[in-house]
Amino acid sequence: MSPSAQRITTLLVANRGEIACRVMRTAKAMGLNTVAVHSAIDRDARHVCEADVAVDLGGAKPADSYLLIDKLIAAAQASGAQAIHPGYGFLSENAGFARAIEAAGLVFLGPPASAIDAMGSKSAAKALMEAAGVPLVPGYHGEAQDVQTFREAAAQIGYPVLLKAAAGGGGKGMKVVEREADLAEALQSAQREAQSAFGDSRMLVEKYVLKPRHVEIQVFADQHGNCLYLNERDCSIQRRHQKVVEEAPAPGLSAELRRAMGEAAVKAAQAIGYVGAGTVEFLLDARGQFFFMEMNTRLQVEHPVTEAITGLDLVAWQIRVARGEALPISQDQVPLLGHAIEVRLYAEDPDGDFLPAAGTLALYREPAAGPGRRVDSGVSEGDEVSPFYDPMLGKLIAWGDNREEARLRLLAMLDETAVGGLKTNLAFLRRILAHPAFAAAELDTGFIPRHQAELLPAPGELPDAFWQAAADAFVQSEAPAVRSDDPHSPWSERSGWRAGLVSETTLHLACGSEQRRVQPSGTAQLIGETLVCRSQLAGDQAVAESTIASKLAPTKAFRLQAFRRDETLYLQWNGELHALTRVDPIAAAQASHTTHGGLTAPMNGSIVRILVEAGQAVEAGTALVVLEAMKMEHSIRAPHAGTVKALYCAEGELVAEGTSLVELEGA
Structure with missing residues (x-):
């Protein structure tokens, strides 16, 4: 590319999320107009709201929106953008995208397509570095992509090996294989991930270096x-x-x-x-x-x-x-x-x-x-x-x-x-x-x-102090029913005050799988979204035995973040944010009578492969269904040996977290 002055007054960002916001922040600081593109489900996304102009690409999956080169270039032309920033991921390392932008008379804020060709393919890059004398990890970077070629290469390299997408990055299409028996399945999964994320299923394999x-x-x-x-x-x-x-x-x-x-x-x-x-x-x-x-x-x-x-x-x-x-x-x-x-x-x-x-x-x-x-x-x-x-x-x-x-x-x-x-x-x-x-x-x-x-410690039982703080925060975060003509009315108090009765109430709270009935102490104070609690400091035994001294024992304040959103309280405890709700006994009783048979989806996603059929006998650990979510594949495996009784999903179907996918009977 010969040095040339390019006039850029409007920049389109062919990406989404934080990178789109970050690029637009600098562009605006330099006096440029910014253009966002978005899928149908990203219509109200933050990067769209922060841009000067937004163009709807339609679709939901990347293949139907952010990966459509023709639509991206048309969006740039329609919005008057002279340049396109690819961000990272999606088409950022796609040489065809760079060439199409140049052919349309636009500026690509990235390297020449020839450089992407040379380095965008891991295989080509390694060959280039080998010729230049740069030390490489032992591996196979050739054109043949059949499983036998990879099996022979892995045997020569020695296990464990690392399968990597030739055209990608970010962990997509990357699998560690510890033994030959797992190679074929890992290769197929990695190829599907690579095709989905980058539109290119080519793979390479190299020695998995320990402790690098x-x-x-x-x-x-x-x-x-x-x-x-x-x-x-x-x-x-x-x-x-x-x-x-x-x-x-x-x-x-x-x-x-x-x-x-x-x-x-x-x-x-x-x-x-x-x-x-x-x-x-x-x-x-x-x-x-x-x-x-x-x-x-x-x-x-x-x-x-x-x-x-x-x-x-x-x-x-x-x-x-x-x-x-x-x-x-x-x-x-x-x-x-x-x-x-x-x-x-x-x-x-x-x-x-x-x-x-x-x-x-x-x-x-x-x-x-x-x-x-x-x-x-x-x-x-x-x-x-x-x-x-x-x-x-x-x-x-x-x-x-x-x-x-x-x-x-x-x-x-x-x-x-x-x-x-x-x-x-x-x-x-x-x-x-x-x-x-x-x-x-x-x-x-x-x-x-x-x-x-x-x-990743195993979750433990939440202590009494947590539940006490939660009860105090929950009560104080309730919206008071304040009368406009009497803001100091005792009937607006959130402490549980009642005429002729004790000023307290009992809350039945749930946090995850734990439940507890707790009475608010009334000693903690919620200031904005900070709960200020006080605990008595342990003193000398002789002092503690003195009645006067114990009354004067110092206390220490500790502060917790507490956020109320509708009927849920989020309370910070030991670096973690816990969600608490009141227990609804009627809803709990109804839920106890609801059964959900079969293996369920661990997250929202789409079914990309069904590997078994009804009536098939399987061993423990057998992959049954492959679910794709957020550009990564996840295999649903049999927890024990048995027979597939029923399938409740189909390839290409979108499923929500918790949806039953497979019913497996014991062997």
């Missing part, structure tokens, strides 16, 4: 031949092969290793004529050796931590480079200031193998803004979280002069965050950041499995 760190280099190139690296990020904390926590710079990385990895990344970008923002990802072992993994030819989810330690706006750089401007600084001018950590807030169930969650955001509160605090999100309270898209709600980013300051600041931000109405990983994120091993920067991709007992 995932370290990536942010590169940036302009149309004038300049290319530099903006330090590195450590993204080792992962679940389901997707990043959960990212930080910059990578803890413990020497200046020499940073330079070596950075220069290798720049060479890779220059070798393919790269332009714009990109990320070269490496596996780093304990000996300091690094292996090329892949290159993401787009802006990364975790780019805010790089912005935090450099003071740069990477989206602004993307726009300026697309206009034909040169990079404003040289390599030796790249700042490295302090430390930044980011966490991804997901709608998912950590206790249920991180299955994605869908539903209504009945409660959504973000932490307060301030120095070193940043939130990139794409949702608002009341929004519907759809099963058709990635379940990430947003990202919380903290910066500090050093890593510990950033860690503590991010913990405080998590404490201020509240999400209700569906399950999230909020408490899980807090446990990670509070874990001594994370504080000591003992990082590798096996961090979560290694510390699973502490990060």
